[in-house]
Amino acid sequence: MEIITKLSEYISYIENLPKEFSLSRGQFKNHQLLPGALRSDDTQKRKYSKRVIRDFLEKFKMDAHQYIPNPGDIKNEVEWMLYAQHYGLPTKLLDFTTSHITSILFAVEKSFQEEINENAVVYFLNPLALNHKFKQESKIINISDIKDNTIIEQDGPIVINGRKINTRINAQKGLFVLFQDDDKPLENIYDDSILRKIEISKEDMTDILSSLYIMGISFTHLYPELESVTKDIVNQQNINEYLKDND
Numbered sequence: 732m733e734i735i736t737k738l739s740e741y742i743s744y745i746e747n748l749p750k751e752f753s754l755s756r757g758q759f760k761n762h763q764l765l766p767g768a769l770r771s772d773d774t775q776k777r778k779y780s781k782r783v784i785r786d787f788l789e790k791f792k793m794d795a796h797q798y799i800p801n802p803g804d805i806k807n808e809v810e811w812m813l814y815a816q817h818y819g820l821p822t823k824l825l826d827f828t829t830s831h832i833t834s835i836l837f838a839v840e841k842s843f844q845e846e847i848n849e850n851a852v853v854y855f856l857n858p859l860a861l862n863h864k865f866k867q868e869s870k871i872i873n874i875s876d877i878k879d880n881t882i883i884e885q886d887g888p889i890v891i892n893g894r895k896i897n898t899r900i901n902a903q904k905g906l907f908v909l910f911q912d913d914d915k916p917l918e919n920i921y922d923d924s925i926l927r928k929i930e931i932s933k934e935d936m937t938d939i940l941s942s943l944y945i946m947g948i949s950f951t952h953l954y955p956e957l958e959s960v961t962k963d964i965v966n967q968q969n970i971n972e973y974l975k976d977n978d
Contacts, residue, residue, distance in 0.1 A: 732928070734850065736935040738835070738942040741853075744929060745831050752855040752927060754827040754890065754906060757838030759845070761852045761930075764917035766910055767821035779821060781912050788822070791815045809874040809909060813893055824907040825917070827856055827890070833953060835931070836943055840950070842936040843969040851931040854918070858890035858906070860925045865889050871906065888914050941970045 735741045756764070763770070768784045771777055779787070792811055796802045805811055812822040828834055831853075838851035863869045865887035874893045888910045908917065920926055931939065943949070944967060950959040 732930060734930045734932050735939075736932045738939050738946075741835055741929075741931075741939070748855060748927075749857075751857045751859065753829055754856040754858050755831045755834035755853055756825075756827045756856070757834035757836065757851065757853045759838060759841045759851050760849060764825060764854060765914075766823050766825040766908075767816075768823050769910055769912075769914065770821075784821070784823065784912070787820055788812065788815060791820055806875060807877050809877075809891060810893060812909075813907070823910045823912070825888075825910065826905050826907050828905055831855075832943075832948060835939065836948060836950075836953065838931050839936040839940040839943070842940050843966065843973075847933045847936060850933050851936060853929050853931065855927045855929075856890070856908075856917075857925050860922075861908075861920075862889050864920075864922075864925065874909075885909075885911060887911060888917055937973055940966075941974060944970050 733744060735744065768779055768787070769777070788808070788811060791814075795814065799805075799814065805814065809824075812824050816822045816824050816826075834853045838853050858871050859869045862872065866872070866885050866889050872889060872891045874891045888908045890906060891909050892906050917926060918928070949963045949966070951963055953959070
């Protein structure tokens with residue numbers, strides 16, 4: 732397990748990472764790699780049953796029509812999931828990105844807002860190897876080309892791509908891993924030809940966040956919206972004070 736203490740170390744790690752690991756996901760805490768609909772509570776009991784997960788999406792489809800410009804243009808169940816997840820509904824989709832620098836920003840983003848008691852993590856995923864394992868196809872599946880719901884039934888989690896239905900997904904260069912109802916956490920694969928992980932030292936997360944901002948990498952790059960503008964203003968002040976205190 733490699734532990735990163737500087738942004739330069741992270742960049743060096745990426746430069747030496749096999750190019751097949753084209754997707755990544757940064758997490759402030761080392762939560763299981765499971766989408767919101769499949770996560771467990773503190774007693775390790777699933778939060779939502781299969782029926783509830785199905786009902787969530789069906790209710791969204793019924794109630795969202797008046798808010799979506801062209802609901803008839805949504806081609807299949809997974810595209811509905813993409814819409815629903817964007818607005819906070821638990822789905823069977825776990826988001827990854829093709830931008831490794833975005834992943835480390837996600838990993839350290841809360842370093843000024845929350846108490847840091849564990850290392851952050853970044854996972855790197857080989858999407859073609861994962862899809863070959865569970866779909867016997869060495870390619871990323873474009874779900875927007877599929878007009879029925881056959882994509883829902885696979886042997887395990889697979890990487891999918893779809894239309895960039897909103898500016899946030901486009902800015903984050905997002906792709907998704909689609910899980911089946913009974914899939915285990917992605918990290919349980921235990922195959923470093925598919926998934927690798929590094930940790931970001933908890934003592935150095937604020938330094939790394941500061942370095943990212945100094946390089947001009949901030950939340951308005953990830954979330955092109957007014958909320959990001961205010962978040963960046965506050966973060967920049969926190970960083971200025973941090974750098975002044977450590978000068």
